[in-house]
Structures are given as C-alpha cells and as structure tokens.
Amino acid sequence: MNRLAQLDVRYVWHPFTQMRDWMRQEPIVIVRGRGPVLWDAHGRKYLDANASIWTNLHGHQHPALNRALRAQLQKIAHSSALGLANEPAALLAAQLVRLARLREQKDARPRLNNPALEKVFFSDDGSTALEVALKLAYEASRRLGRSGPKPRFLGLEGAYHGDTVGAVSLGHIDLFHRTYAGLLFKSDAVMAPYCYRCPFNRAQPERADARQYRQCQWQCLGQLENRLGRARRRGQPYAAFVFEPLMQGAAGMIPQPHGWLRQAAALAREHGALLIADEVMTGFGRTGPLFACHREGVQPDFLALAKGLTGGYLPMAATLTTLEIFNAFLGEYAEFKTFFHGHSYTGNQLGAAAALASLGLLQKPGAAALRQRLARHLAGALQTLWDLPQVGDIRQEGLVAGIELVKDWRSREPFPLADRAGFRVCEAMARRGVLTRPIGNVLVLMPPYCVSPQQIEQMVEVLRVSVQEVLGKEPGNTPRRSR
Known part of the structure; x- marks a missing residue:
C-alpha cells in the first residue's frame, strides 16, 4: 500500500462508506486529471464516468476554468459577504437571473402561473442550497399568509435533498434518514413516477425504458392531487412541493415520464403550494436544457443549484427566488425581519469566478448541440446492454444514465442490497479503467461534457463486461423491443 493510501486509511473518514470494508484493501488515490481522465498514485489511468460524483x-x-481562477487569485481569493459585496459574485448573480428567465410556452397545457426569479442567495453546496430554500419558504409562507403557523412540506418518495438537518427532513430514503429521525421535523411524501416499479403500471417487462411501454392512468398524479386537496380542505395547505425535475438522482436515477413535471407543478400551484426545484444534479445542461424545469415550461419559486455550478472546481451553491419572497423579509431594522442565515464563504470570489467561466463554456456556440450529440451517442451505446438478463431497466435523460440490475429482467426481482451487486460491478469496472459509483443496484453513467464518443463506448462496454463477470456470463434470450 503506497504512503498516501496508508495515510488515508489511517486518518480519513469517507462519506457514505462502510469504513470496515474500506480499510480492508488499498484505496484508489487520485493524484491528477485532464479532460475526462484521472490518474492514481500508481500511474493507472481511468475514465471519470460519473463526473467526480456528478460535479x-x-x-x-x-x-x-484554470485561467479564471489564476486571474482571480491575482486580485483576492475571498472576502466576507456579510456587510460587503464583491465583483464576481455580483456578476454571477446577474448571469444566473438572466439564464433562469423562462419564455412562456403559449400552446402548453396546463397553463402555469410562472413567477420570475430575480434574487440569488449564495451558499456552499446542494444541502445548503435546499436549506436556504426551506427556511425562506417556511418563513415567507407564514408572513404572506399562505399557510398556518407551522408550514408543512410535501416531497416525493425516494427523495434525497442533502444531509443538513433541514434537507434530511425533506428527504424520504429510509436507509439514509431513519438514524436521524429524532432530529428531524416531519414532512410528507407522495409516490414518485417510478414507471419500472410502479404498482399501477400493468405492462409486462420489455427490453426498453419502462416509460416507453407503461400502461397506466397517471395514478401518480392522482395521488399527488389527492394529497394536496386533503391538506387544503383541512385548512393546512402545504407551504411548498419539493422535487427534482426530470430525474431523481439518489433515488436511483428515476426519470419522470414526459408531461409529469408540468402537470405536477400545475396541481401544486392550484392548491397554493410554492415550488422548490432541486436542480443540484439536473441543472446546467446535465439533463438536456440548461435548467431541467424549463424542459416542460416550469419555473419554480425556488431554484436550488450546486454541483456543476463551478464546473466541478470549487464548492459553491445558489438559491434563486422571487421578489415576492424577497420582499417578505424587508422592513425596518427594529422589525428584525432579516433572513438570519448565512455562510462564511457565501459569494466566495474564487467560486464565483469559476462559475462565471463555466457558464461561459455552457453558452458557447455549439455547446448545447454537442451535448445533444453525446446524449444520442450514449443512448445508442446503452442499447447493447439489453442482451444482459441482469439489466432490468435503462433510464436516460441527457447525459445521465441509470442501469438497474435485477436477478432476471422477466421478474424484475431485485438483488438484496446486502449483496452489494452494484458495488461489485463498479469494482470490476475500476479494474478495467472506468470509475463510477452505484446507487444500490443502479449503475450510473454521467460523463463530463468533454468526453468523446469513443470514450462513451468504452464506458458502456466496460460496464457490460463487468456485469457479465460479476453476475453471470450467460446472455439471456432477450430480443429488444421493436421501435
């Protein structure tokens, strides 16, 4: 074991990691990277197939990005946002507000009363971006008379919105959150549109994304409407509906069928709930449009951004909101209506400089078209996985893909989580030079936008061979669904 690995094993406690397993073997120690490639302390080369945990x-x-950071370092690295402003943070806020403007879709149904996002509150990461939205929605709802004295929140089953106490309270992944139940406030959950495992989907398994062959009556939306309606009739309407647009990340890369988001947003607005969109993973072109909500013409009251905001260089987050919410915190000093919340590194100059450079790259001519071509290439490469009997569902939005592993595709029977099926496949992938991290039994591919078509094919082929090695080499008789 090299010296760096020894130091890590002796001193570092890793997130979401059973450290007893970690300490049994030499960890991969990353020492440098370029483009979509990483190198470890032994000089081994890897493709970064999950964009360094989606960032x-x-x-x-x-x-x-390197130039932007060097230039900013010639000026100042950081100064406080408490009582002071700074150049890159002001420029970044203006850019985010401009990019978040939504052009109304005149022929879209149902019609939405979309607000304008005009104010930006900076923080440090996805958890804090959601924490800001939560606190603002809670207090603004009380001040504006939108809810009772104890505003309540509604989210989706399987939701994950971060690890601060407020963000955990909005989440609904029992494995992650039950330990902290005594610390949390109660929030409610309604079924997510998980077509592959939906109890209302009458379709038999096919070799295609379950959204394409589902047979249902949108019961998931019916349950959302019922929950919102019951709360309103009791005189306790929800302060906000919290969701990840287009795809739930930590739930297992669960994509929403086309039309769900717009209809869900319309229902929430109809029943008086604010919309909190968690675009920590889905934003900045990852799922197609610059902001995932805009795919279906939805503009939330709170837009939470992080991860890719700085292009994966530095921790930084932003919560965009409306003038109505902002004005609810205005008053004379002695009224103490101030938003009493902040972070030491809020509006950090280095982070803001990197974010401005990243936004510039996202807006370059041809950048969106390039992402679309790469997404199509990824979709084509993923088709080669349907021959594996352990592949139950393949779900893709833009440059995000989730491949759900099952014991057999015909039965959809899952592997027990204790079997570590997803982790074992990812370990086999690492031995072949491709790095990613599973979500339970779901393998994730989320490459950087600089990846080549050939590197995408390599990622998928390594995934395919690793599934065969770990879970069985016999391909099933699994003809693909005709299109």
Missing part, C-alpha cells in the same frame, strides 16, 4: 461538467484541468 465535473467540462473535464479536469480545463484551460478556461
């Missing part, structure tokens, strides 16, 4: 948009050591 890295443009690749490692990108010259434009």
